[in-house]
Amino acid sequence: xxxxxxxxxxxxxxxxxxxxxxxxxxxxxxxxxxxxxxxxxxxxxxxxxxxxxxxxxxxxxxxxxxxxxxxxxxxxxxxxxxxxxxxxxxxxxxxxxxxxxxxxxxxxxxxxxxxxxxxxxxxxxxxxxxxxxxxxxxxxxxxxxxxxxxxxxxxxxxxxxxxxxxxxxxxxxxxxxxxxxxxxx
Amino acid sequence: xxxxxxxxxxxxxxxxxxxxxxxxxxxxxxxxxxxxxxxxxxxxxxxxxxxxxxxxxxxxxxxxxxxxxxxxxxxxxxxxxxxxxxxxxxxxxxxxxxxxxxxxxxxxxxxxxxxxxxxxxxxxxxxxxxxxxxxxxxxxxxxxxxxxxxxxxxxxxxxxxxxxxxxxxxxxxxxxxxxxxxxxxxxxxxxxxxxxxxxxxxxxxxxxxxxxxxxxxxxxxxxxxxxxxxxxxxxxxxxxxxxxxxxxxxxxxxxxxxxxxxxxxxxxxxxxxxxxxxxxxxxxxxxxxxxxxxxxxxxxxxxxxxxxxxxxxxxxxxxxxxxxxxxxxxxxxxxxxxxxxxxxxxxxxxxxxxxxxxxxxxxxxxxxxxxxxxxxxxxxxxxxxxxxxxxxxxxxxxxxxxxxxxxxxxxxxxxxxxxxxxxxxxxxxxxxxxxxxxxxxxxxxxxxxxxxxxxxxxxxxxxxxxxxxxxxxxxxxxxxxxxxxxxxxxxxxxxxxxxxxxxxxxxxxxxxxxxxxxxxxxxxxx
Ligand code: HEM
Ligand SMILES: [Cu+2]
Numbered sequence: 001x002x003x004x005x006x007x008x009x010x011x012x013x014x015x016x017x018x019x020x021x022x023x024x025x026x027x028x029x030x031x032x033x034x035x036x037x038x039x040x041x042x043x044x045x046x047x048x049x050x051x052x053x054x055x056x057x058x059x060x061x062x063x064x065x066x067x068x069x070x071x072x073x074x075x076x077x078x079x080x081x082x083x084x085x086x087x088x089x090x091x092x093x094x095x096x097x098x099x100x101x102x103x104x105x106x107x108x109x110x111x112x113x114x115x116x117x118x119x120x121x122x123x124x125x126x127x128x129x130x131x132x133x134x135x136x137x138x139x140x141x142x143x144x145x146x147x148x149x150x151x152x153x154x155x156x157x158x159x160x161x162x163x164x165x166x167x168x169x170x171x172x173x174x175x176x177x178x179x180x181x182x183x184x185x
Numbered sequence: 186x187x188x189x190x191x192x193x194x195x196x197x198x199x200x201x202x203x204x205x206x207x208x209x210x211x212x213x214x215x216x217x218x219x220x221x222x223x224x225x226x227x228x229x230x231x232x233x234x235x236x237x238x239x240x241x242x243x244x245x246x247x248x249x250x251x252x253x254x255x256x257x258x259x260x261x262x263x264x265x266x267x268x269x270x271x272x273x274x275x276x277x278x279x280x281x282x283x284x285x286x287x288x289x290x291x292x293x294x295x296x297x298x299x300x301x302x303x304x305x306x307x308x309x310x311x312x313x314x315x316x317x318x319x320x321x322x323x324x325x326x327x328x329x330x331x332x333x334x335x336x337x338x339x340x341x342x343x344x345x346x347x348x349x350x351x352x353x354x355x356x357x358x359x360x361x362x363x364x365x366x367x368x369x370x371x372x373x374x375x376x377x378x379x380x381x382x383x384x385x386x387x388x389x390x391x392x393x394x395x396x397x398x399x400x401x402x403x404x405x406x407x408x409x410x411x412x413x414x415x416x417x418x419x420x421x422x423x424x425x426x427x428x429x430x431x432x433x434x435x436x437x438x439x440x441x442x443x444x445x446x447x448x449x450x451x452x453x454x455x456x457x458x459x460x461x462x463x464x465x466x467x468x469x470x471x472x473x474x475x476x477x478x479x480x481x482x483x484x485x486x487x488x489x490x491x492x493x494x495x496x497x498x499x500x501x502x503x504x505x506x507x508x509x510x511x512x513x514x515x516x517x518x519x520x521x522x523x524x525x526x527x528x529x530x531x532x533x534x535x536x537x538x539x540x541x542x543x544x545x546x547x548x549x550x551x552x553x554x555x556x557x558x559x560x561x562x563x564x565x566x567x568x569x570x571x572x573x574x575x576x577x578x579x580x581x582x583x584x585x586x587x588x589x590x591x592x593x594x595x596x597x598x599x600x601x602x603x604x605x606x607x608x609x610x611x612x613x614x615x616x617x618x619x620x621x622x623x624x625x626x627x628x629x630x631x632x633x634x635x636x637x638x639x640x641x642x643x644x645x646x647x648x649x650x651x652x653x654x655x656x657x658x659x660x661x662x663x664x665x666x667x668x669x670x671x672x673x674x675x676x677x678x679x680x681x682x683x684x685x686x687x688x689x690x691x692x693x694x695x696x697x698x699x700x701x702x703x704x705x706x707x708x709x710x711x
Contacts, residue, residue, distance in 0.1 A: 007294045007365050014361045018399050025403020025433060029418060032429045039496060111421045117494070170423060 047131055048124040050149065056089035057152040060159070064150070066094060067164035074102040075136065077167050080143070088152040096129065097143045098167070100136035107170040109133045115162040122154040123163070133170055209304070212296035213701060214281045217303050219598075221278030222591075224306055226667070228270030231314070233660050235263040240622075240656040242639055243649050256639035257325035258341070262313065264328025265345065268445070269352045270310055272579065275587045276448040277302075277359050280387050282598065284363060286692035286699060287381045289372025289708045294365035302358040309351040316344035327637060329434055332419035332427040336411050343412065346405045353398045360391035360398075367391075372691070374710035378472070381690045382465060385472050386451030389479045393440045393447070396483070401437040404430060428493055435486035443482040446546075446578060447475060449586035450517060453539045455690065456593050457521050460536035461528030462687035467520040474513035474520075481510045491562045500559045507557035514550055518543060533685075534608030538589030541616050542582060549577025552627065567637075570630025576623045588615070588666065595673050596680035600698030603673040611669060614662035621655030 035041075064086065066079035076099040086092045100106055110130040114120045129144035136142065150161070202210055211217060239259050242250045251259065281299070285292055293299045316323040321339025324330065335342055367388045371380070380388075407418040408430070417423025419430045450471075458465045465471065487495060487503040495503075521543050530536070552574040556562050565571060588611075595603050625648040634645045641649065683693040691710070695703050 003369060006369050010365045010368060011295065011361055014364060014395055018357055018361075018395050021396055021399035022403050025400040025436075026407070028400075028403075028433050028436065029407075029429065032426070032432060036426075041494075041496065109423070168421070168423070 047126060047128070050124060050126070054089045054149065055152065056087050058087050060088065060156060061085050062088060062150055062154065062158065063160045064092070064094075065160065065162040066096075067162055068096060069164065069166040070108075071166055071168050073106055073108055073167060073169035075100055075106070075108060075167055077165075086150065088150050088154055091126075091147065091149050093145050093147045095143050095145055096165070097141065098129075098134060098136060099141045100139060103138040105135065105137050107133050107135050108167045109170050110165040110167050113164045113166065115164070116158060118158070119150075119154070119161045119163075122151040124149045124151060130165060134167075210300070212292070212300050214285050214293045214296070214299065215598075215699065215701065217293075217299050218278045218281030218283075220303050221274050221281060224303070224310075225271050225275035225278060228266055228274070228310060229663070232263050232266035232271055233663065235259045235266065237657060237660050239263065240653040243641070244653040245650065246641055246643055246646050248640055251639070253639045254322065254325065257327075257637065258317065258323040260637050261324050261327055261330075261345075262317070265313060265324075265349075266310075267579075268328065268441070269349065270306075270313070272445050272583050272587070273352075273356065274306060276387075276390070276445070276583075277356075279383075279448065279452065279587075279590055279594075280359075280363050283594065283692065284366055284384055284387060285370070286597075286695065286703060287384050287690050288367065288370065288375055289691050289704045289710065290366060290370035291702065291705045291707075293362050294370060295362050298358050299362055302355040302362065305351050305355040305358075309348040309355070312344045312348040312351070316341040316348075319344065329431075329438065330405070330408065331434070332408065332411070332430050333421070335408055336420060343409065346409050349405050350402060353402050356394050357398050360394040363387055363391040364395075372704070372707040372710050378469065379710060381451075382454035382468070382471055382475075383448070383451035386447045386454070386475055389475050390444050390447045393444050393479050393482070397437045397440040397444065400433065401441075404433040404437065407433075428490075431490050431493055432487065435489045436483075438489065439486040440479075440482045442575070442578070443478060445583045447479065449542070449546075449583045450475065452586045452590040452593070453521065453542050456535045456539040456589050457524050458689070459593070459685045459687040460533060460539075461525045461530050463524055463528040464689075465520065466523035466526075467516075470516055471520055474516040477513045478510060481506065481513070485510060488557050488562070491559050492566045504557055504559050508554060511550060511554050518547055518550075533592075534603070534605060534612055535589045535593035537609060537612040538585050538592065541612065542585045542589065545577055545581030545585070545619070549574055549579075549582055552577060565630055567635055568630035569626040569634045569636055572636050573623050573626035573630060576626070580623070581619055585615070588612075591670065593685070594692075595670065596684040597692055597695070597697050597699055599674050600680055601673050601675075601677035602680050602684060603669050603677065607665065607669045607672075611662060611665045614665065615659060618655045618658030618662055622652050622659055623655070625651050625655075 062085070063083055065083045066081065068077045068079055070077050076097075078097055080095040080097060084092060084094055098108070112128075112130055114123060125146065125148045127145060127147040129146065134142070134144075146163075148163075154161075208216065208220060211220075238251060239256065242248070242256055281293065284290075313323075319340050321341055323341040324335070324338060324345040325341075326334035326338060330342070330345070367380070367384055377385075407416070410416040411418050411420055411425070417425040419425045419427050421427060454465055454471060485503055485507045487499060488507045491500055491503075521539075525540075532540075552570070556565060556571060556574055592603060592608055595601075629645055629648050629652070632645065634641055634649075680697040682696050684697070685693070691704075691708060692699065694708065
């Protein structure tokens with residue numbers, strides 16, 4: 001093999017390696033999602049189940065502030081009550097309302113966010129409008145429940161927590177925006 | 186490619202185009218090396234002007250000089266320009282000049298591709314700079330371009346993404362060239378374990394580049410499609426995850442920081458034995474240390490994300506893996522010190538920079554280990570402590586080694602000795618002002634000053650003022666460097682073939698300045 005041939009052999013191998021690594025970057029996406037699923041890190045959009053028989057801790061109260069935002073879509077979005085008080089372990093139901101102010105049909109997806117961050121671990125949501133996308137016809141109004149429980153395991157120094165939702169518009173054209181991808185469960 | 190290359194070599198002997206065409210069409214490794222180094226110096230000054238604007242704004246609390254939006258553009262572009270425009274191309278410049286001469290090869294393996302990898306940098310740099318002038322300004326989400334900001338910003342972000350794509354492609358081409366040259370074109374008798382350490386570190390760096398750069402390309406491609414084509418890789422609303430970007434970015438990003446330091450290790454490992462007049466202590470352990478650093482660097486990325494949300498097991502894994510890197514790094518520092526031990530040392534400018542490198546890089550290594558400790562890092566993440574850490578490893582690490590390397594090889598490149606007094610002055614000014622600028626940033630970080638802010642609380646005022654004075658001193662000292670280099674190119678004492686008595690590598694067997702074509706008949710290494 002001449003020197004030039006030997007050179008182009010190495011070049012070919014390295015080019016193949018480059019392409020493989022480019023693919024690897026994309027392969028990290030399903031890999032990451034799998035890890036999150038297996039370890040239960042990213043289950044914002046899945047309903048929780050109550051396994052053990054939870055005791056209600058009547059010795060303390062937690063104030064849950066409810067927050068609602070929209071980003072880039074012409075909806076009104078608000079909780080019907082700005083906060084609720086509950087005992088840890090108690091099942092709570094709150095209502096939210098969305099209204100489509102525009103004259104087109106819009107798909108929206110709500111993404112939750114908790115404060116303190118630790119709340120994510122101790123909040124069990126049995127039902128939520130955020131588990132699926134919401135489709136509103138022009139001027140349609142909808143009231144939607146969220147059913148949740150705060151586990152008694154929440155450290156006692158938190159007497160106030162916040163649950164916040166933000167609605168984002170889902171394009172109807174892109175493949176990734178189908179309900180399946182959003183509903184990871 | 187192979188055929189083209191054949192043709193190039195044949196051509197190069199026939200005629201040299203002159204003027205601009207010479208540089209546009211050149212396939213000579215020495216020409217291309219010089220262009221890389223000059224490009225890098227221009228970018229260094231560009232990034233430096235941005236840094237000084239940042240430091241001028243931070244001289245006093247309050248907003249005086251630039252508005253916050255522009256400030257964010259400056260910090261972002263400073264990072265991108267320095268990393269991709271100044272440090273990386275400078276090392277590729279060294280690779281071009283030195284690798285063929287140090288392994289006894291006539292040129293790089295793919296001479297035409299070499300020319301391309303350089304010239305691709307120019308449009309990339311222009312895109313970056315031009316992005317300041319488009320509506321919305323340049324990218325402003327930090328050099329790490331995290332979503333959601335990077336998904337939301339204006340077209341400056343698209344330009345930065347394109348620039349990164351181009352520079353990434355250029356780096357990959359350059360690396361393929363370097364690997365092929367080193368593996369296939371060594372002089373007879375030069376086994377892998379006889380290669381100068383600079384060549385070794387570049388071989389390993391080039392492998393890291395072909396591994397990491399495509400992953401960055403993937404990440405920014407996803408960013409681009411999220412921005413423009415409605416995909417939702419990182420867009421939470423569509424089921425994507427911004428934290429995932431951080432993982433993919435740092436999977437590239439941490440190897441990248443080693444890409445910027447391994448060639449520096451190589452340069453220092455050439456300079457120290459020369460001026461200590463002793464062979465490098467523990468040559469083979471140096472090679473293995475370099476390789477293990479490279480391998481470990483692929484499994485530590487999440488130490489940049491300790492506060493981003495991660496299970497404790499993950500934090501512990503990445504903490505211990507990161508601390509593990511300190512071991513091969515420590516081996517290197519030990520070997521350099523042992524090389525100097527009882528050597529007959531002289532302190533010419535390259536040696537000063539190499540010793541400065543060892544001192545200050547080690548400080549940076551220690552602050553790195555401190556950042557690796559999860560409970561501490563959760564406190565210091567995104568503060569000036571991190572800024573201090575990586576400037577100690579990048580400025581007094583990578584950049585000091587570049588200065589040292591330039592002084593070391595300038596006689597070979599230009600045929601003249603540089604002005605030793607001015608060179609030493611440049612070193613001492615850089616050393617003093619660098620520490621003035623960055624040492625106090627450790628204190629700022631520990632006291633809680635966040636990075637990437639144009640204004641700060643009053644209690645940080647004194648240290649910021651000191652830091653800004655240091656930064657301006659450091660910046661202006663570099664003009665002296667430019668002067669020394671220009672003076673050396675234009676004239677000066679004639680350099681002998683081997684100006685450094687202790688130098689052992691092959692390039693010193695060539696006359697100074699190195700002839701345009703060298704080692705057309707390979708030397709024999711015993
Ligand atoms: C002993 C070796 C090292 C250790 C243990 C180490 C550790 C770390 C850790 C834990 C961080 C994250 C800090 C944070 O964001 O809170 C960090 C940041 C950083 N390190 Fe190192 N490091 C080492 C060497 C280096 C070297 C050699 C370089 C480059 C030449 C480097 C460049 C950087 C950069 C650029 C960042 C900040 C990136 C950013 O957030 O913008 N480090 N290092
Ligand atoms: Cu890192």
